Structures are given as structure tokens and as C-alpha cells.
Amino acid sequence: MKKILLLCTVIMFTALVSCSSGKDDGKIRVIGTWGGSELETFQAMADAAGIEIEFETTRDLNAILTAKAGKDGPYDMAILPNPAMLSQLAKDGKLAELSYLNRKNLAKEFGNSLIRLGSYGGKLYGVYIKASNKSVIWYNPEEFEKNGWKVPETWNELISLTDQIRSAGKTPWSIGADIGWPTTDWIENIMVGSAGEDTYQQWVDHSIKWNDPxxxxxxxxxxxxxxxxxxxLGGIDGTLSSKFQDASYALFQKNPKAFLYYEGDFMGGIVKGQIPSVEFGKNMDFFAFPKIKDKSCVVGGADVIVAFNDRKKVKDFIKKLSSVEIQTVAAKKGFMAANKLVDPAVYPDKTLQKSASILAAADVFVFDASDLMPPAVGNQGGFWDKSKEFIKKPEDIDRILDEMEILAAKNYGN
Amino acid sequence: MNIKFKNKSEVIRKIREIGLYYLWLFPAAVLLFSFLILPAIQTIGLSFQKKIQIEEGTIRNELLASFSEHYDEKITINKNLSDLENWENAALPVAQKYGITIDTTVFDELSQIKDIVEMIYASLQGKDREKGGLKIFSLENYKNLFTDREMLKAFRNNTIWLLFFTLGTVTFGLLLATMVDNIRWSSIVKAVVFIPMAISFVASGIIWKFMYEIDIDTGAINAFLDMIFNRILKMHYEPIAFLGRADTVNAALIAAGIWMWVGFCMVIFMAALKGIPSEIREACSLEGVDGIKVFWHIEIPMIMPTIIVVTTTMVINVLKVFDIVYVMTGGGPYGAESEVIANRMYRTAFNFNNFEYASAMAVILLIAVIPVMLINIRSFAAEQKNK
Incomplete structure (x- = not known):
């Protein structure tokens, strides 16, 4: 009886599995969080490379990859939003090494730090295809002119500008923090500016504790x-319940409800999609995140593509995606290229050109810390939530940091 | 065997009959066994396990100590290997300790000490995987369940849900079922109340997320309150961020949940009420008993079995509530204020990759559901008997 049961179970499972696979129809299956214009651009990259893709968009990438990633899984490639996910998949043995690419040559085009971030244990697993500058503050130049406000260059100037706007009876900031990553980006920018690059790196590695001064x-x-x-805008409760996209509109709508907004250079497209009348440089612009000490710092993010197997088409596609030609195709459609050889003149709008120039002029470039930490520490349930909790209960700062430290100690294992 | 059969053919007939039962049962049994019983046993087993593994941080500390000793200066994790002469010798003691051979050909001028740590760690993980992972018996998962701050919040919230969601759906469902037939346009009202059941819960969650927004241009509820208080009553009303405050978030989610399920309760109650013989109502009206008394003393007692079944179904429903919370707040707005067990379980398993701990949560949920299910089965059985 047992044997028959077992046999039946096996037969059923095989039937189920064979229904869901049926690979090798020439298309490459890619999974990622991209949708809308990002997906369009990626599609354009694939078209230019002459590769047929089938893209699956998900909002819960981490969960899907935990369950399904691997050599025999349903996907050939994935676009990951951060290097921590790459490390996690690599150490679980789920990624295919990109041994057909040469790390040394690639480093000349992408820079050492992006190659290191795409590697695990000395082996290359991922190629970066999109970078972003998360150190810009958005404002409305027309409103600034009307009110006689000046663009701040240092943190102290930013604070006095905030006070100035507030004492004029207006609301200075619009922050959308229903989800926690925008708030972690804030702290990362301040952290690298106030504590410096080395300390920032030690914080990422957990070489200093979370309750460090x-x-x-x-x-x-x-x-x-x-x-x-x-x-x-909306007080503390409104901040904690509004989406980061919605919060940005407040600056650029007809009667602006707020005047300063912090988040990366990618906000331009989001605002333009909602309020088509905005024009970059006229009634929408950004300035570099103000210096806190003497150095100008940029916190960046980047999306990386990884492969789960070594099919010939996958190899081809990865090689092409890393090339200047294909990255230029993407840059023309609005991706900030990770490949440094892409000519800045090809960017379609001033936002990207300006953002790229801020990036180039920065004294210090660091990668988004919450994306580098183990997900349980840096993401939801960890840094994301704790930075939001700080908005609600700033007086509990010591408890919040102690709890982060406990979480970190558990997850870094040191 | 003292059963005597008249002849051989009857024995064969009997065997065939019994065999036929099992044959009919067989597909269902296979399905139940492979998709219900087997996973349940596996989950219970998993919940008592704990992964034993060397952490990356441990290897890192040992390696850094070994390097610092070897070069007699403080070496940091991001040090380039090309700056260190004969670094293989410094890494050797740690590699030997874990029985790993370091493949030096992998490393190039970009490589750092970090890469050696990762290489040793990845090889150890690979070895573990071949062995099927090292796990020991442990009660730690269960201990954590009752000490984790987030878990305690989830238990608290599930209790709140249990009380108010069940009360809300059953009460409103019953009220609607009794009253709706007495008004005009009753079929339209019924349809409107039942429509939420036809919308996927994820879509409902997204709709409600919009409804609760603080901005009166998108948030329908705040717009409504704004109209009532500020425009009509000329009072001062600040829009409320229903999902952004710890004191309103659970109420807001439960209200959305009730909206989704009240139609279901209403339909079942209506069917039960239709089942009451019309002679009873006629007798009541002849005797001049008023409607409220009929409701309390006739209708409620007569549909009690249905009320129990609907209540227990709602309780089971609410214990595993997931979609509303996942879509609308993800357990937020901060500090797990609206976290529930099912959402915590999902995140623990798939975001934090800790299936053992998540299994313990699943087991707790199962244990919580069992008594309710027993009540349900019993009242079913009782009903069968009465018939």
C-alpha cells in the first residue's frame, strides 16, 4: 500500500512539474520588480541584443527567489535591486558563475566597486545594468524664487532653510514613508556625511555596533x-502612511503643499508621469544632498542581473548586457548606465545629465547601506521599520538602536 | 472469523463491495495524504529543528585575527590581497580549521580579504547542503514565539481581530439578513452587500488603501468626514491617516475585513431564515407578537446551529488573516503595530529564509484552529442527527 501511495504521489508531482516547465522554447525567462518604463527599457535592451525574453514582474522578489531560484527553477535570470540578494543567492549555491566574463577587463568599464559588488567569494555572479543617485533633494525653483529662498549647500543651511519655510507659516518637507526604504536612504546620506566613508563601511559590515555614537x-x-x-506635510501620521511617489507630487502641483522632498534622481520620471506640466530646470529641479562635514558624498543604488544557468543564450545575453553598446541603448531611454564608457551626452534629459555630473563631482561614493546588509537587518522588519519608528518616537532612540544591534548580532553572527 | 457465509459467491460479492469503497476513497486519500497530512507532519518536524551552521561573521573575525597576527598590524576586511605578501600563509590556519582548500587562482588584483571569507563560507555551505544540512532538535523556535516583540504584537492583534471581526461580520450579517427582505429594492441591497465577495481580497485591500488615504483628494473616507465636519457642520477636522497611526490601524483593517465578509454571512443567514416554516411566523402575527420578539425568541433560537457554524467559520478565517494586512500595511505603519501571525510567518519563511521558525508559527496557528474546527464538526453532526 505504502509503495502504491508513494508511486501515485510521485506520478502526480511529475505531472505537475512537467506542466509548469516545458523550457527551451528559445525565450529567456527573467524575473524582477521592474514594470512600466523600466521594463520597456529592458525590453529595448533585449531587442537590441536580438534576444527574446519573457519577463515576470513581481512585487515580492525576495520571497519568490527564496522558493524558486536555482539551476532547475523556472527562471533563467533575475534582476536584483541590491547586492545583498546577490550574496544570499550566491552563498546558497543558486547562481551560475559568469566565468565567461573577465573581471579585470570589466573593472575597467564598470569600476572596481561595482565588480566587487557583483562578486561573491572572488567569483563574478552579476552585471550591473542600472545605477541611481540617491543623494539629491528636489525643489520647485519657481517657488524658491517667489519666496526668496536659497539652495542650501551645507547641512546647517538646509536646517535654517527648513526653519525659514516653517516660520513663514508653510510646511517645508513632504516625506512618504509608508514603506521603510526612503527613510533608510535619509539616514545613509547623513551617516556618510557625518561619520565619513570608513565608518560608514564599518557600519555596513557590522564592525561597529548599531548603538555606536x-x-x-x-x-x-x-x-x-x-x-x-x-x-x-500631513504631520507624523501622514508621513508614515503616504507613498513616496504621492509625497513628491505635493511640491509640483498647482498650489504646492510642501517645498522640499528627498529621494533619488529617479523621481523625475515619476513626477512627470503624474504631473505632465512639470519641466525640469524650470519648475522642477534638485540640488545635491548638502555637505555635513567637508566632503560631498553620494549614496547610490544599482540593479544587477544574475543568471541561474549556463544556457548558451543566457551567456550571450549577459555578455551583451554588459557591453557599452547595449548599455548605451538603455541610457538613451533613461537608465543611468553602470558602464562608465557610456557617453553622458546620450542621456535623454537634463535630470540624468545633472545627476551624472553630481555623481562625477562627488568626493565620496558609497552604496546604499540597507541594500548591503543581510535582508533581515537592512530591510523590512529591520532598518526599514526601525527608521520609521524613530519618526514616531524619537525619544526612544536608544531602545531603537539597541534592538537593531540585537537583530544585527543575530544575523551577522558576530 | 465466525461469520458464516452461505456460499462462495457471497464472499466474493462482499469483498468486491468493500474493495469498491476503498477504490472510490483512494484518489481522495492520496490527495489528502500527499497535500495535507504529509506537509503537516513535515511542518511539525521542522518546527522542532534548528540549523546549526558556522556564521560568516565568525569566519570573518577568525580570519581578521589571523591576518592581524601574521602581519603584526590591524588588517581590515576591505584590504586588497595584492597589498599583502604571501597572504595564503595568513589564511591557511583558518582554512585548515574548516577543512577547506583555498583556490588561489580565483583571486585577482580586485580581490580583498572579504572574498576569502566568502569563499570559505560558501564552501562550508556547499558541504552542508551535500549532507542535507546540519540540524538539531531544539525548542528554541517555540521559545522565540513567546519572547519576540513582533510575535507578541501579532498575537495581540490576532486576538483583537478575533473579537471584533467575528462580532462585526456575524452581527451585521444577521441584521442585514433579517431586515433586508422587508424593504424595497431588497435585491439591489443584497447584491451591493454581496459584491465584495466577488472581488479578490487583494484588489479589495488596494481599494481600501486608497479609501483610507490622508489626502482628501484621493482618500474617500477623509473626504467624507471633511465634508460633514468642515463644510456642513463648520467644525474643525484634521484628516486622519488611518493606516499611519498605531491607534487606528487595526480598526481600519478590521473594518475593511468586515466589509469583505459580511455579504457571505448575510447570504447564509438569509437561507437559514427562509428555512423557518412560514406557519410559525403566521401564528406569531395572529397572536400579535411584535417583530423584535419574534427575532429574539423565535428566529435566533431556530437558526442557532447556523449562527454557530458561521461564527466558527469566521473565527477560522480570522485566525489565518493574511491578505488584508499584507496588501494594506505589511504589518506597519511601524514596529509591527498591525502585524498578524500569518503575515509574520510568510515573512519569516520567505524573506528571512527561516523555515524552521515559520513552521513553529504554523503549528501554533494549527493548534489554535483545532478546537474551533471540532465545534464546527460537532454542530454539523448534531444537525445531521436531528434530521
Whole structure:
């Protein structure tokens, strides 16, 4: 009886599995979070490379990859939003090494740090196809002119501008933090500016503790803005429940409800999609995240493509995706290219050109810390939630950081 | 065997009959066994396990100590290997300790100490996988269930859901079922109340997320309150971020949940009420008993079995509530204020990759559901008997 049961189960499972696979129809199956214009651009890259793709968009990539990634899984490739996910998949043995690419040659085109971030244990697993600059603050130049406000260059100037707007009876900031990553980006920018590159790196590696004075200082500095609910559109509750996209519209709608907004250079497209009348440089612009000490710093992010197997078409596609030609195709459609050889003149709009120039002029470039930490620490349930909790309860800073430290100790294992 | 059969053919007939039962049962049994019982046993087993593995951080600390000793200076993780002469010798003691051979051909001028740590760690993981992973018996998962701050919040919230969601759906369902037939346009009202059941819960969640928004241009509820208080009553009303405040978020989610399920309850209650013989109502009206008394003393007792079944179904429903929370807040707005067990379980398994701990949560949920299911089965059985 047992044997028959077992046999039946096996037969059923095989039937199920064979229904869902049926690979090798020439198309490459890619999974990622991209949709809309990002997906269009990726499609254009694939077209230019002469590869047929089938893209699956998900909002819960981490969960799907935990369950289904691997050599025999349903996907050939994935676009990951951060290097921590790459490391996790690599250490679980789920990624195919890109041994057909040469790390040394690639480093000349992408820079050492992106190649290191695409590697695990000295082996290359991923190629970066899209970069972003997360160190810009958005404003409306027309409103600034009308009110006689000046673009700040240092943190202190930013704080006094905030005070100035508030004392004029207006709301300075619009922050959307229903999800936690925009708030972690804030703290990362302040952290690298106030504590410096080395300390930032040690924070990422957990070589310093979360309740270290340097980390605390970054939160306290942020508290100069979010600690006063009169600074925030919708107050604290509104901030914690609005989407980051919606928060940005407040600056550029007809009667602006707020005047400063922080998030990466990619916001331009999102605002333009909602309010088509905005024009970059006229009534929409950004300035570099102000210096806190003497150095100008940029926090960046990047999307990386990884492969789960070594099919010939996959190899071809990966090789082409890393090339200057295909990355230029993407740059023309609005991706900030990770390949440095792409000519900045091809960018379709001033936003990207300006963002790229801020990136080039920065003294320090670091990668988004929350994306480098183990997901349980850097993402939801960890840094994301704790940075939001700080907005609500700034007086609990010590408890919040102690809890982060406990979480980190558990997940880094040191 | 003291059963005597008249002849051989009857024995064969009997065997055939019994065999036929099993044959009919067989597909269902296979399905139940392979998709219900087997996974349940596996989950229970998993919940008592704990992964034993060397952490990457441990290897890192050992390697850094070995390097610092070897070169007699403090070496950091991002040090380039090309700057260190004969670094293989410094890495050797740690590699030997874990029985790993370091493949030096992998490393180039870009490589750093970090890469050696990762290489040793990845090889160890690979070895573990070949062996099927090292796991020991442990009660730690269950201990964590009752000490984790997020888990305690989830238990608290599930209890709140249990009380108010069940009460809300059953009460409103019953009220609607009794009243709706007495008004004009009753079929339209019924359809409107039942429509949410036809919308996928994820879509409903997204709709409600919009409804609760603080901005009165998109948030329908705040727009409505704004109209009532600020425009009509000329009072001062600040829009409320229903999903952004710890004191309103659970109420807001439960209200959305009730909206989704009340139609279901209403339909079942209506069917039960239709089942009451019309002679009873006629007798009541002849005797001059008023409607409220009929409701309390006749209708409620007569449909009690249905009320119990609907209540227990709602309780089971609410214990595993997931989609509403996942879509609308993901457990937020901060500090797990609206977290529920099922959402926590999903995140633990698939985002944090800790299937053992998630299994323990699943087991707790199962245990919580069992008594309710027993009540349900019993009342079914009782009903069968009465017939």
C-alpha cells in the first residue's frame, strides 16, 4: 500500500512539474520588480541584443527567489535591486558563475566597486545594468524664487532653510514613508556625511555596533528635520502612511503643499508621469544632498542581473548586457548606465545629465547601506521599520538602536 | 472469523463491495495524504529543528585575527590581497580549521580579504547542503514565539481581530439578513452587500488603501468626514491617516475585513431564515407578537446551529488573516503595530529564509484552529442527527 501511495504521489508531482516547465522554447525567462518604463527599457535592451525574453514582474522578489531560484527553477535570470540578494543567492549555491566574463577587463568599464559588488567569494555572479543617485533633494525653483529662498549647500543651511519655510507659516518637507526604504536612504546620506566613508563601511559590515555614537548622531541629525511635526506635510501620521511617489507630487502641483522632498534622481520620471506640466530646470529641479562635514558624498543604488544557468543564450545575453553598446541603448531611454564608457551626452534629459555630473563631482561614493546588509537587518522588519519608528518616537532612540544591534548580532553572527 | 457465509459467491460479492469503497476513497486519500497530512507532519518536524551552521561573521573575525597576527598590524576586511605578501600563509590556519582548500587562482588584483571569507563560507555551505544540512532538535523556535516583540504584537492583534471581526461580520450579517427582505429594492441591497465577495481580497485591500488615504483628494473616507465636519457642520477636522497611526490601524483593517465578509454571512443567514416554516411566523402575527420578539425568541433560537457554524467559520478565517494586512500595511505603519501571525510567518519563511521558525508559527496557528474546527464538526453532526 505504502509503495502504491508513494508511486501515485510521485506520478502526480511529475505531472505537475512537467506542466509548469516545458523550457527551451528559445525565450529567456527573467524575473524582477521592474514594470512600466523600466521594463520597456529592458525590453529595448533585449531587442537590441536580438534576444527574446519573457519577463515576470513581481512585487515580492525576495520571497519568490527564496522558493524558486536555482539551476532547475523556472527562471533563467533575475534582476536584483541590491547586492545583498546577490550574496544570499550566491552563498546558497543558486547562481551560475559568469566565468565567461573577465573581471579585470570589466573593472575597467564598470569600476572596481561595482565588480566587487557583483562578486561573491572572488567569483563574478552579476552585471550591473542600472545605477541611481540617491543623494539629491528636489525643489520647485519657481517657488524658491517667489519666496526668496536659497539652495542650501551645507547641512546647517538646509536646517535654517527648513526653519525659514516653517516660520513663514508653510510646511517645508513632504516625506512618504509608508514603506521603510526612503527613510533608510535619509539616514545613509547623513551617516556618510557625518561619520565619513570608513565608518560608514564599518557600519555596513557590522564592525561597529548599531548603538555606536556615530550611528546615533546620524539619527539625531535627522531628528532636526523629522523631529518637528510642523516640518512634515500631513504631520507624523501622514508621513508614515503616504507613498513616496504621492509625497513628491505635493511640491509640483498647482498650489504646492510642501517645498522640499528627498529621494533619488529617479523621481523625475515619476513626477512627470503624474504631473505632465512639470519641466525640469524650470519648475522642477534638485540640488545635491548638502555637505555635513567637508566632503560631498553620494549614496547610490544599482540593479544587477544574475543568471541561474549556463544556457548558451543566457551567456550571450549577459555578455551583451554588459557591453557599452547595449548599455548605451538603455541610457538613451533613461537608465543611468553602470558602464562608465557610456557617453553622458546620450542621456535623454537634463535630470540624468545633472545627476551624472553630481555623481562625477562627488568626493565620496558609497552604496546604499540597507541594500548591503543581510535582508533581515537592512530591510523590512529591520532598518526599514526601525527608521520609521524613530519618526514616531524619537525619544526612544536608544531602545531603537539597541534592538537593531540585537537583530544585527543575530544575523551577522558576530 | 465466525461469520458464516452461505456460499462462495457471497464472499466474493462482499469483498468486491468493500474493495469498491476503498477504490472510490483512494484518489481522495492520496490527495489528502500527499497535500495535507504529509506537509503537516513535515511542518511539525521542522518546527522542532534548528540549523546549526558556522556564521560568516565568525569566519570573518577568525580570519581578521589571523591576518592581524601574521602581519603584526590591524588588517581590515576591505584590504586588497595584492597589498599583502604571501597572504595564503595568513589564511591557511583558518582554512585548515574548516577543512577547506583555498583556490588561489580565483583571486585577482580586485580581490580583498572579504572574498576569502566568502569563499570559505560558501564552501562550508556547499558541504552542508551535500549532507542535507546540519540540524538539531531544539525548542528554541517555540521559545522565540513567546519572547519576540513582533510575535507578541501579532498575537495581540490576532486576538483583537478575533473579537471584533467575528462580532462585526456575524452581527451585521444577521441584521442585514433579517431586515433586508422587508424593504424595497431588497435585491439591489443584497447584491451591493454581496459584491465584495466577488472581488479578490487583494484588489479589495488596494481599494481600501486608497479609501483610507490622508489626502482628501484621493482618500474617500477623509473626504467624507471633511465634508460633514468642515463644510456642513463648520467644525474643525484634521484628516486622519488611518493606516499611519498605531491607534487606528487595526480598526481600519478590521473594518475593511468586515466589509469583505459580511455579504457571505448575510447570504447564509438569509437561507437559514427562509428555512423557518412560514406557519410559525403566521401564528406569531395572529397572536400579535411584535417583530423584535419574534427575532429574539423565535428566529435566533431556530437558526442557532447556523449562527454557530458561521461564527466558527469566521473565527477560522480570522485566525489565518493574511491578505488584508499584507496588501494594506505589511504589518506597519511601524514596529509591527498591525502585524498578524500569518503575515509574520510568510515573512519569516520567505524573506528571512527561516523555515524552521515559520513552521513553529504554523503549528501554533494549527493548534489554535483545532478546537474551533471540532465545534464546527460537532454542530454539523448534531444537525445531521436531528434530521
Amino acid at each position: 556615530a550611528v546615533k548622531e546620524a539619527f539625531i541629525l535627522w531628528g532636526q528635520i523629522v523631529g518637528n511635526k510642523a516640518n512634515l
